[in-house]
Amino acid sequence: MAYQSVFRTGLFKGQVALVTGGGTGIGRCVAHELASLGATVVVAARRREPLEQTCREITENGGQAHVELVNIRDEESVDTLIRNVVAKFGRLHLLVNNAGGQFLSPAENISVGGFRTVLELNAVGTWTVCRAAMLHWMKEHGGIIVNIVADYFNGFPLMAHTGAARAAVDNMTKTLCQEWGKFGIRINSVAPGTIISSGMQNYPPPVQQMITGGFHTENPSGRLGTEAEVSSAVVWLLSPGAAYVNGACLRVDGGSSLSKAAMIPHPDDIPIKAFLGYSDASCLGERDIPPAFGELLAQYAAKKTTSKL
Numbered sequence: 001m002a003y004q005s006v007f008r009t010g011l012f013k014g015q016v017a018l019v020t021g022g023g024t025g026i027g028r029c030v031a032h033e034l035a036s037l038g039a040t041v042v043v044a045a046r047r048r049e050p051l052e053q054t055c056r057e058i059t060e061n062g063g064q065a066h067v068e069l070v071n072i073r074d075e076e077s078v079d080t081l082i083r084n085v086v087a088k089f090g091r092l093h094l095l096v097n098n099a100g101g102q103f104l105s106p107a108e109n110i111s112v113g114g115f116r117t118v119l120e121l122n123a124v125g126t127w128t129v130c131r132a133a134m135l136h137w138m139k140e141h142g143g144i145i146v147n148i149v150a151d152y153f154n155g156f157p158l159m160a161h162t163g164a165a166r167a168a169v170d171n172m173t174k175t176l177c178q179e180w181g182k183f184g185i186r187i188n189s190v191a192p193g194t195i196i197s198s199g200m201q202n203y204p205p206p207v208q209q210m211i212t213g214g215f216h217t218e219n220p221s222g223r224l225g226t227e228a229e230v231s232s233a234v235v236w237l238l239s240p241g242a243a244y245v246n247g248a249c250l251r252v253d254g255g256s257s258l259s260k261a262a263m264i265p266h267p268d269d270i271p272i273k274a275f276l277g278y279s280d281a282s283c284l285g286e287r288d289i290p291p292a293f294g295e296l297l298a299q300y301a302a303k304k305t306t307s308k309l
């Protein structure tokens, strides 16, 4: 028998897929991929114009797409969205919770309101959509969900609010996998690194310059990621080929989550003074430490520190 890829033509034929934030960036790319593989795609967000544009593109390519407006921070709006999809199409097989975002800020400058906003958008918003999809369709018929999170592992410098929110979504995903498996619901998350997408417009020019200037090479792959690279992971998780993948978080980050400390440059003064022993004589590299490392220790001992402890 001839070999067939899991991504064969018409893989999602007859299935209905909902992509939140599907008018722009990663969501738009996911919508294109799913439509090209036969799904009827519903793209949903707050602004009509980008959604309609994505819809037009998909239709011109021979796919099927529809627009729904939603604010995922509003429970009633989400409820209406899911009810509309089920009423119009009679089913909802695939859900991609992609809508979300945040702003870049040192943690000490994030107001309580700002932190709450980002948690509500990403964590509560994603939960609200999952819950409504489960109640109005998937509890009875099953379904597959992918939640987009971010490279929050080991903390998220300059994005403390989104780090907390995405960790919450990842953990919620693991819980729902265990609670909702009995309904035939499979749920995973995808954690993109820094991706070249419309999302970059949300950051002021100096930040964009920082990213394109040097930051973009500071990961094991030496570059940023693409929307298509995130989308192909999402599509795979939605596909039958991933039928035994449940509760996972798939990192699509070129390895950046393994080396994120480089994001925050260190000042000349060391912020946290090294402990070199209670006696001045101890640990200064005179005995069993190679000389170059001993010099480093001596530098640490001599360095000024901003620590007040």
Ligand SMILES: CCCCCCCCC/C=C/C(=O)SCCNC(=O)CCNC(=O)[C@H](O)C(C)(C)COP(=O)(O)OP(=O)(O)OC[C@H]1O[C@@H](n2cnc3c(N)ncnc32)[C@H](O)[C@@H]1OP(=O)(O)O
Binding pocket: 100, 101, 102, 103, 104, 105, 109, 110, 111, 112, 113, 114, 115, 117, 118, 121, 150, 158, 193, 194, 195, 199, 200, 202, 207, 210, 211, 215, 263
């Ligand atoms: C080295 C480089 C590494 C760079 C490393 C780069 C890694 C990139 C990884 C991730 C990339 C992406 O996700 S790209 C995708 C980005 N896309 C998005 O973010 C789209 C969605 N974003 C949004 O809608 C907004 O950003 C968001 C703030 C979340 C919601 O907007 P709202 O209009 O609802 O909120 P507002 O009413 O304006 O504000 C609510 C509160 O938040 C505060 N707030 C809002 N913007 C603020 C800001 N810029 N700075 C401080 N505080 C802010 C306000 O003061 C309010 O606080 P109070 O007055 O106190 O209540």
Ligand SMILES: NC(=O)C1=CN([C@@H]2O[C@H](COP(=O)(O)OP(=O)(O)OC[C@H]3O[C@@H](n4cnc5c(N)ncnc54)[C@H](OP(=O)(O)O)[C@@H]3O)[C@@H](O)[C@H]2O)C=CC1
Binding pocket: 020, 021, 022, 023, 024, 025, 026, 027, 044, 045, 046, 047, 048, 050, 070, 071, 072, 073, 098, 099, 100, 101, 102, 121, 148, 149, 150, 151, 191, 192, 193, 194, 195, 196, 197, 198, 199, 200, 202
């Ligand atoms: N690009 C990157 O480097 C990374 C992106 N991500 C995440 O991937 C997802 C897609 O980002 P990306 O495509 O890059 O950026 P975009 O800013 O283009 O995408 C965000 C999408 O979410 C929608 N959205 C925002 N708030 C709401 C809301 N309250 N209700 C409904 N829809 C909403 C927006 O549409 P509208 O404004 O019309 O509502 C928009 O389509 C986001 O969750 C983002 O945080 C994660 C890691 C890295």
